Amino acid sequence: MDKSSGKAAQKPRAPTLQDVARSASLSPMTVSRALNTPQLVKAATLARVMEAVQATGYIPNLLAGGLASNRSKLIAVVVPQINNNMFTDTIQALSDELSLRGYHMLLCVAGYDPQDEEAIVAALLSRKPDGIVLTGIHHTPLLKKRLLNAALPVVEIWDLTPTPLDMLIGFSHEKAGYAAGDYIASKGCRRVGLLWTEDRRAQLRLQGAREVLNKYGVICQQAFVPLPATMAAGRAGMQTLLAEKPDAVICSSDTLAQGAMLEAQSQGLTVPDDIAIMGFGDLDFAASTLPPLTTLAIDRWQTGKLAAAMLTDKIAGLPPADAIVDLGFSLVLRGSA
Secondary structure (H helix, E strand, C coil), rough: EECCCEEECCCCCCCCCHHHHHHHHCCCCHHHHHCHHHHCCHHHHHHHHHHHHHHHCCCCCCCHHHHHHHCEEEEEEEECCCCCCCHHHHHHHHHHHHHHCCCEEEEECCCHHHHHHHHHHHHHHHHCCEEEECCCCCCCCHHHHHHHHHHCCEECCCCCCCCCCCCECCCCCCHHEEEEEEEHHCCCCCCCEEEEECCCCHHHHHHHHHHHHHHHHCCEEEECCCCCCCCCHHHHHHHHHHHHCCCCEEEEHHHHHHHHHHHHHHCCCEEECCCCCCCCCCCCCCHHCCCCCCCEEEHHHHHHHHHHHHHHHHHHHCCCCCCEEEEEEECCCCCCC
């Protein structure tokens, strides 16, 4: 109660879209378009709207907008790990590109168990996302059925198949493993250690590497380490392999390769003179190890950017000319092998 007037004090009123429009000297329709589809308005207009939003303290009613357009402006992204450098660039690129296109990312970590992925995606679908990004191509039958019934745009990343759920951006893990094995064998190495994790995609690379190494008549030793791949796991696996006296070690990730390199050096071995070491991924640190790490590079950033573009374009009624995009990989030769 206001003691001076005897009247109840009015509650502060939340700013509205009309308040933003008045502050920006624009029509409500223009403001709505700038907030919902910023990529369709001029940069100067968008700047005026965002300045007015900050001045008024306006919070867009995404629920009301979603009911009107039947869109939530949310894109669900499911990855196996976020403490794995292999995925961080892809996640960041996804987030950046989605933001530019007026969408927000809902990120979930599913691990490597298909049943966990199934449960997480079921929960995500109840939030009514406009599209979904999944890591890999191997999903439970129930998850596939739910996604098909939901009729949402889906992009699968980090793998390759001629029969994706909808759209696909990736590369052949078998070919990547084959390329790694072929390079090491061509250097004359005849006793090769394989330091590997046991997730499905890594196993496909192992299959490719073993195929070509067997063709060359190379003797192979294997050491498997648990997920997630860490430097400590790389050192532990390398201890096992060094007992077999290999002249080269191929690792399923750069992180394992860095640990393997440290273990070899701690035992007095010189890389690459005594033992060659090769990784996978071309992570940010790979060029800065001592010696720099020979590896296979994957365009992690382009994977995320393209996934966001393909999804939002399809939501807007612009399906891609090619639903399957093979980004391939490249051999990066440095000092470790």
